[in-house]
Amino acid sequence: DAGVIQSPRHEVTEMGQEVTLRCKPISGHNSLFWYRQTMMRGLELLIYFNNNVPIDDSGMPEDRFSAKMPNASFSTLKIQPSEPRDSAVYFCASSLYASGNTDTQYFGPGTRLTVL
Amino acid sequence: LAKTTQPISMDSYEGQEVNITCSHNNIATNDYITWYQQFPSQGPRFIIQGYKTKVTNEVASLFIPADRKSSTLSLPRVSLSDTAVYYCLVGVKGFQKLVFGTGTRLLVSP
Numbered sequence: 001d002a003g004v005i006q007s008p009r010h011e012v013t014e015m016g017q018e019v020t021l022r023c024k025p026i027s028g029h030n031s032l033f034w035y036r037q038t039m040m041r042g043l044e045l046l047i048y049f050n051n052n053v054p055i056d057d058s059g060m061p062e063d064r065f066s067a068k069m070p071n072a073s074f075s076t077l078k079i080q081p082s083e084p085r086d087s088a089v090y091f092c093a094s095s096l097y098a099s100g101n102t103d104t105q106y107f108g109p110g111t112r113l114t115v116l
Numbered sequence: 117l118a119k120t121t122q123p124i125s126m127d128s129y130e131g132q133e134v135n136i137t138c139s140h141n142n143i144a145t146n147d148y149i150t151w152y153q154q155f156p157s158q159g160p161r162f163i164i165q166g167y168k169t170k171v172t173n174e175v176a177s178l179f180i181p182a183d184r185k186s187s188t189l190s191l192p193r194v195s196l197s198d199t200a201v202y203y204c205l206v207g208v209k210g211f212q213k214l215v216f217g218t219g220t221r222l223l224v225s226p
Contacts, residue, residue: 004159042216042218042219043160043203043216043219044216045216091159091160093159103148104150104162104165105152105160105162105205106162107159107160107161108159109158109159110157110158110159
């Protein structure tokens with residue numbers, strides 16, 4: 001199994017530009033999570049999906065952030081327009097069960113985003 | 117908003133047992149407690165999961181008291197490769213929100 005796949009691994013962009021992060025969960029997993037990690041705030045849950053449906057997006061910082069999951073094998077996290085304070089490592093994770101509880105999550109390698 | 121708390125850092129030597137505690141006063145009734153390990157430039161990796169009492173696998177043990185308001189990850193004999201950040205993950209009652217702990221940075225020295 002290839003595990004959770006994220007792309008790109010690194011992204012450098014300028015303030016005001018649109019950024020799209022991509023994630024392919026483990027095949028057969030029903031839940032998908034987007035996290036953001038910074039030194040100041042640690043690891044924060046942004047949003048999670050069960051069976052492709054967004055369940056809890058209360059962690060999304062503001063309207064500039066949006067996430068979609070058009071099918072079971074693909075999700076995107078978009079930031080438009082990006083700001084320097086969005087610089088962080090963004091992780092995608094997936095889990096087998098669709099309960100939304102703390103089932104084992106498998107994390108991708110992350111996307112390191114730098115907004116200049 | 118309830119929080120989970122862990123010690124910021126711990127130091128140990130090779131071969132010693134390390135115990136890391138996480139406090140989670142508002143854990144949800146149906147939620148499990150999961151611990152993750154993270155190395156630099158990598159995503160967190162599952163270590164162990166439990167609901168109550170004690171769970172043991174090939175790398176760690178997890179102790180959970182009856183009230184479930186805390187949990188302790190026990191690493192039996194650490195090696196240099198166990199140097200990492202360790203997180204506990206629980207649900208938060210009333211918010212249905214998964215909350216990672218603050219993380220404990222473990223440094224294992226020779």
